[in-house]
Amino acid sequence: MGETIGLTRGGAVWIPRFLESIDAAKCLGCGRCYKVCGRDVLQLIDKPFEGDDEFGDDLGNKVMSLSNPDNCIGCEACSRACTRKCHSHIAL
């Protein structure tokens, strides 16, 4: 358990799990995680490597990145929106 501990409105303990990284090798660049994040943490960028993904599929030339990681509140909405399990989170 991390040191950052929150409370729900009802007073229950809630442990935020902050976004730590996005696996660019899996990312489709679909933008789903970007749309659900209300904290301006994410940004679509040009793919930083050439070629296909780990499954041999051509996924286009864009991937999601963490542009403002310090804005993250650890809600994990981005992970729930992603069909490729690209996001890694950490309690701090």
Ligand code: SF4
């Ligand atoms: S955990 Fe929440 S605040 Fe952080 S990047 Fe994901 S959607 Fe945004």
Ligand code: SF4
């Ligand atoms: S939802 Fe997943 S696959 Fe889509 S842009 Fe975000 S990290 Fe990439």
